[in-house]
Amino acid sequence: MEYSGQLPESNVNLSKRSPLQEMALLLGGLTGLCFLFYLVLGWAVDYAVQYITPEQEQALYRQVQFSEGLGKGAAPERTAAVQALLDGMNECAPLPYRVTVEVIENGQVNAAAFPGGHILIFSGLLDEIESENELAFVLGHELGHFKHRDHLRGMGRGIVLFAMAMFLMGPDSDVGDIIFNTLGVAQQAYSREQESAADRFALDVVQCHYGHVGGSTRFFEMMKEKSETPAFLKYYSSHPADQKRIDDLKALAQEKQYQENAVVPWQVPASQTETGHPEG
Amino acid sequence: MPDILIFLVLMLLGYGFGTWAESRHYKSIHERETKLRKLPVIMLKHPLPQPGRLVKVQLAAGNVVISVDYFKRFLASLRNIFGGRVVSYESLVDRARREATLRMKESCPDATQIINVRLETSSISKSSKKGSIGSIEVFAYGTALTYK
Numbered sequence: 008m009e010y011s012g013q014l015p016e017s018n019v020n021l022s023k024r025s026p027l028q029e030m031a032l033l034l035g036g037l038t039g040l041c042f043l044f045y046l047v048l049g050w051a052v053d054y055a056v057q058y059i060t061p062e063q064e065q066a067l068y069r070q071v072q073f074s075e076g077l078g079k080g081a082a083p084e085r086t087a088a089v090q091a092l093l094d095g096m097n098e099c100a101p102l103p104y105r106v107t108v109e110v111i112e113n114g115q116v117n118a119a120a121f122p123g124g125h126i127l128i129f130s131g132l133l134d135e136i137e138s139e140n141e142l143a144f145v146l147g148h149e150l151g152h153f154k155h156r157d158h159l160r161g162m163g164r165g166i167v168l169f170a171m172a173m174f175l176m177g178p179d180s181d182v183g184d185i186i187f188n189t190l191g192v193a194q195q196a197y198s199r200e201q202e203s204a205a206d207r208f209a210l211d212v213v214q215c216h217y218g219h220v221g222g223s224t225r226f227f228e229m230m231k232e233k234s235e236t237p238a239f240l241k242y243y244s245s246h247p248a249d250q251k252r253i254d255d256l257k258a259l260a261q262e263k264q265y266q267e268n269a270v271v272p273w274q275v276p277a278s279q280t281e282t283g284h285p286e287g
Numbered sequence: 288m289p290d291i292l293i294f295l296v297l298m299l300l301g302y303g304f305g306t307w308a309e310s311r312h313y314k315s316i317h318e319r320e321t322k323l324r325k326l327p328v329i330m331l332k333h334p335l336p337q338p339g340r341l342v343k344v345q346l347a348a349g350n351v352v353i354s355v356d357y358f359k360r361f362l363a364s365l366r367n368i369f370g371g372r373v374v375s376y377e378s379l380v381d382r383a384r385r386e387a388t389l390r391m392k393e394s395c396p397d398a399t400q401i402i403n404v405r406l407e408t409s410s411i412s413k414s415s416k417k418g419s420i421g422s423i424e425v426f427a428y429g430t431a432l433t434y435k
Binding site: 010012013014018020021022024026027029030033034036037 | 302320321324325326327335358359362365366368369372374375377378380381
């Protein structure tokens with residue numbers, strides 16, 4: 008037999024499918040699956056949250072130090088002043104546990120509610136506000152998150168997301184990181200609804216505490232002005248959201264016939280802040 | 288956000304350069320296979336019947352390491368979740384096997400046939416840790432016989 012040395016006509020070892028097609032198929036499938044998982048587990052968290060008692064919550068989060076890495080330690084006088092205001096508001100926002108507040112030295116204008124009844128206020132926020140009513144609205148907003156148990160939901164969803172990425176991909180993988188980043192955006196949209204619910208709660212609290220809602224929207228007006236400054240960034244700024252929140256609050260105040268009266272000025276140091284406002 | 292940008296750039300680089308390198312490599316493989324197709328490479332222990340006198344026996348060996356690109360690796364890690372054929376690695380294995388065989392042939396240009404050929408994957412980068420170099424290594428060797 009003569010050796011002919013013929014080469015095969017086609018390569019059977021290569022699949023015909025193009026890699027881009029394969030990519031689209033796999034990525035699409037994976038994203039869909041993750042989204043479904045996230046939705047279902049998110050609902051499960053929402054359902055489970057109502058069965059977590061405040062005592063369990065306290066026990067779960069007692070050890071956790073949320074302010075770590077956010078600021079340069081507590082500001083005692085300011086913390087005491089804000090805590091006094093918060094305690095005064097307690098009867099307007101009945102919660103089954105005492106909410107504690109901590110002011111941390113951080114230039115950001117922000118405040119956050121953490122599990123275990125803990126509010127963090129960044130000192131940048133205290134520098135920007137003008138009236139006690141404004142601060143009361145911000146505190147009321149955070150109390151609203153506690154009342155609606157959003158803080159647990161936020162944590163729960165975060166854990167769902169994290170667990171999912173770990174489970175699918177193992178602790179250090181590119182795919183996990185990508186999913187994490189992509190779904191983080193969806194979670195922000197989720198909390199926007201909660202924000203407006205907390206706004207409505209805060210308005211009721213302020214009305215109950217001062218007898219009027221003056222100064223409530225000033226915080227958002229200030230945030231709006233701040234975010235408008237760089238004109239070229241306008242498109243990306245959050246001011247339409249701020250404006251919407253102001254409009255919603257004004258509409259709600261009108262609907263409930265809440266009055267806007269003179270505000271109590273906010274002063275630092277805190278000794279004067281407790282004087283001269285009508286309770287209830 | 289910067290993470291996603293870096294990722295996208297890496298994916299584009301991986302896809303662009305990976306595709307370019309692969310098509311170049313296949314072109315070269317096709318040319319050299321055509322050129323060397325008259326030299327039989329057989330797995331049998333005994334030579335094919337051959338006229339003439341056996342003048343030289345030598346070890347013929349060729350090996351190659353081919354790396355995976357970022358795009359292919361990402362595609363494979365996606366496959367890792369669902370299971371099925373890892374299409375993106377098929378061309379790597381195919382290229383490595385053919386390139387090693389070609390190099391083995393080229394190492395003995397005057398050979399009449401190469402018998403008892405074996406293919407092995409040697410291993411110089413086998414760690415499964417993140418950041419390790421993903422590559423395929425193929426070693427082809429046999430006995431080159433030269434008849435005059």
